[in-house]
Amino acid sequence: MRVVLGEDLTLLRDGLIRLLTAYDMEVVAAVDSGPELLRALVHHRPDVAVVDVRLPPTFTDEGLRAAIQARSALPGLPVLVLSQHVEQLYARELLSAGTGGLGYLLKDRVSDVLRFIEAVRTVAAGGNAMDPEVVSQLLARHGRDEQLGRLTAREREVLALMAEGQSNAGIAARLVVTEKAVNKHIGNIFTKLGLYPAEDANRRVLAVLTYLNA
C-alpha cells in the first residue's frame, strides 16, 4: 500500500514513517507543507494520504485544504486527516468533499497502533474512520433530538461505532455481542431514524453522518 504523509513536525513524521513501514506500507512521500502535499498527492496518486490539519507556511488548516483540493482533482482519493484537536466543522467540510475513503482522527489515536493501522486500511479501502470524539460531539449536539432520544443506550453505542466506520463484525467484537444482535440493533436504529437500511459499510456511515450532520 502506497502512502503520502503530510506532517511538519519531524518527531511525528519519523515516528509515523517507522510505524507505517512496520505494517507493510510504503511511504512514497513524506512532506512538511501544504503546497508540497498537494503536489505530492497529485503526482504520486497514493492509495491513502495521511495528513496533518495544520501545516506550514500558514500554520492554519493548510493540510485539510490541500487534502480537499486534491480530492477535487482526484475524486475518491482516500484521505486520513490527523489533528491535535477535532472540530465538527472540519469533519463536515471533509465529508462534503465527496464520498468514501475519508478519515478524521485525533493524533492521540496513533498510540493504539493496531486500531490506527486498521483505520488507515479502512480509509484506503474506501471506508470511513471518524474519531469517537467527533461522533460523540455529534451525538451530544443531537442529544435532545426527539428521534435520537428514542434510541436505547445500546442502540446509541452501536450508532456511534457505525459513525466511526466499524463493520458489523467490528461492532460485535467491540460490544462483545453476536453479529446477529448487532444486525437487530442496526435495523432498529434505521427504522427509528427513518434511514434506509444499507449493507455497504460506507453508505451506512454516510447515512448516519448525514443524519447527524443535518
Place this chain on the structure above:
Amino acid sequence: MADVGETVARLVRQTPRTCARGLALAAAAVGGLPLFVASLACVLLLPAGLGVVFAPKSLLAVRRQADRQRRWAREWSGVTIAAPYRPLSAKPANRLFLVFRRCRWVLGDPATWRDLLWTLVNVPVSVVLGLLPAFLLVAGTWFVVDDCGTLLDGWTNVVPSDFLLQVLFLSMLPACVIAGPWLLRLHAAAASSLLAPTRKEMAARVGQLTESRWEAVDASAAELRRIERDLHDGAQARLVAVGMNIGFAEQVVKDNPDLALTLLAEARESSGQALSELRTLVRGIHPPALAERGLDGAVRALALSLPLPVDLHIELPGRPAAPVESAAYFAVAEVLANVVKHSGANRAWVQLEYDHGRLIAIVGDNGAGGARPRAGGGLQGIERRLNAFDGTFAVTSPAGGPTQVTMELPCELSLART
C-alpha cells in the same frame, strides 16, 4: 436643629486646619518665586548652552510644585486637576542626545509654560485667598478678646456708623468659619484654570491612550497565539509521539524486544522534553518565582540563572500590583536576554527602586553597545508592554558600550511584603 448644630460644630473644628492650609498655600506660592526667577534665567541662558542642562531641571521642579498644588486641590477641596504633561518618548539615544530630547520634551510642552505662569499668578492669588482665613481668625479673635468688654459697657452710647463697624468686626469669626473652606475651593478653581489639561491636551491624551490600549490588546493576543503554537508544536506533539512509541513497543515487544527497548527509551526522552518545554512555557506565562517571591525574588532568581554575573541593587519597600510587577519582570528579563544574546558583555547590572510613585528599573551591561529597538523586536515589545501602563523606556547604547536601559512605571506599592 441638631443637624445645623453638628454642621456648625464641624466647621468650627475644621477652622484651624483651614487657616493652616491657607497659610501653607501662601507660603508655597511665595517660596515658588525664586524658582520662577531661576527657570526664567535658565530659559534665557538656553542659547549659551548651559541652559540645555539646567532649564529642564528647573522646569521639572516647577512641575513638581504644580503637582503638589494639584494634590492639595484634590485632598483639601475635592477639586481634581489632571496632570496634562506629554509622556517622554522612548526612542534610544546616546547620552548627549538624551539631554537634548529631555530639554525639547520639557520646553515643547505647553503645560510647562502654563505651570510657570501659574507660579507667578499664584503669588497674589494665594496671598489674598490663603491669608484671608487666618487674618479673619486672628483679627476676629483679637477683637472679641480685646474689645468685648468695651462693647458691652458702651453698647448704648454707640453711634450708628460705629455700630455697623462693630457688627462687621463681630462677623469676622463666623465669616472665617463659614468662608474658609470656600476660599480654599476658590483657590483650587483658580489653580485648575492654568494647571488642568486643555481640551486639546485631553484629545491628545485620549488618542495616546487609544493607541496604547490597542497595542496592549494586540500584544496579549500575539502572546496567546505564541503559547498555543508552542503547546501545539511542543509538549502536545511530544506526548503524541510518546503514545505512539509506547503503543508501537507494545506491539513488537514479543517479536522484536530490541526495537521495543529503543522505542521505550525514545518515549522516555520525549516525555522528559515535553515536561521541560512545559516548564519553559509556564515560565514565559508567569514565572513561579514571581508568584512566590514577587519582583525582587524573581529578578534575583533570574540573575542567578544567567551565564554572566549580574550585580543587583534592589530596593523596593513593597510590591506593585500584579500586572505592573509582571510587566516590569518581563521587561527586565527581555533586556537581560538581549544582553546575553547580543551584547558580548561579561558583566551586567540591574537596579530596581521606587521613587515618587514610579518603579524604576535600570538594566545595563559592559558589552559592545549599539543596541537599537527593531520593528517587531524584543525591545519594541517591551516598549509596547510598558506603554500600556504609561511607563517609559529609554536606551542609551553608544557604540563601544556600555548599554543602559532605563524603564519607569508609575504605580503604587502595597506595603505588606508578602
